[in-house]
Amino acid sequence: MEKIPAACAMGWSIELEKGLRSRKPGHSIEAINLIGPRLKQWSREPQTTMAVYNMYALVPGEDRLFADTILLRLADAFVSGNRETKISVMRVFLSILRQCKRNDRQAHGIFTNMSLENRLELLRRVKVVLTAESVESRALTLVLLGCWADIATDVAEIRHAILSTLLSCHVLEVKASLFAAGCYSENSDDFASVFLESLLKLMNSSKTLPALRICGARTFSKMGCSTVLAMKAYKMKGVKTVSADYLANFASGYACGAF
Template identity: 60%
Template sequence: MERISAACAMEWSIELEKGLRSKKPGRSVEAILEIGPRLEQWNAEPQLTMAAYNMYGLIPGEDRLFANTILLRLADAFRLGDKHTRLSVVKVFLSEVRHRNNQKSRPYSGILSKLRVDNHLELLRRVKLVFYSGDVESRAFSLVLFGCWAHFSKDSPDIRYLILSSLVSSHVLEVR
């Protein structure tokens, strides 16, 4: 029997953490880019029922816990990383948005929906730190992430203010 994404989530989370902590040059970017297709695969699968939890030996809610862990690790990598790391995190979420937009027939209920991201305020806070402390390029990357997380970032008045104030910025990269 093929394992579903929720059953692989702990392994994926550990692999991402190992890759992010690796001292090998480029390994952190590689680990981030590897998680992208896995998130897309996870989004394509329906939410689990109790029968599925029992069949795969999962504890109810375990999949959400590891999804949130992966998202927080990506947000931390974005906050603490260099330009290449930030770009790779943005690529992962842009790819997920493109994949999501190809399936417009049904309402979105993937791992980035507000109902499934338990700690969306913490994700926004970590990216907001980069927005306030970074250069123009970092602010532009932060704005892209806020757009990718529109399902839950639209409810934050701080984020709405950041986006609207960026529209009148003197930097073209930020406005775009």
């Protein structure tokens, strides 16, 4: 009988730890790349029932403990690792995010049932990189936090960091902030409403580069089909020039009877 992810959790956690601790060149990256598909597989699995626990002789909840350990180890690797390590960790979660979107979020997700304490600890460990000297490191952190929108949307400190970075003078950092803000807007109309004002100011600024305008315009489509947001976008200055994609999205929503 093929083992399910819950039954493999201990082994996967141990393998990841050994790989990250290895001093052999490339072994830590290999370990991260190996755990990525495993976490994607785990995200596709339904919630583990008591019957399944009994079938595999598992202790209920033990698999969640190992899942949390894996996620925290990846966070530590991201914080302490070099550029290649940070990119590898970010790609793991970006891949999981894309999978969830393709499945219309039918998968239960790797963060499901993660304790509030561990969620906050995960964010606490990673957010220190937002103050790094490297612009690329800060940008990668913003993308990672965007992938973690399911557990961070309501965290005021993270929300503020994403919105304030829209004012950065570094294009790479602003693009990463737009990505993260788009992810949070999908989860929260409240955040989307605040973000909309910042986004339109960015789009209307004469100092905004064309590349950022394009990136910003694409972000409008992530704000859903809220009537309140539609009216807010329509009333704000510059809507005809900066939010055509956004209003088109609302128009299609009306046509489909979404409102």
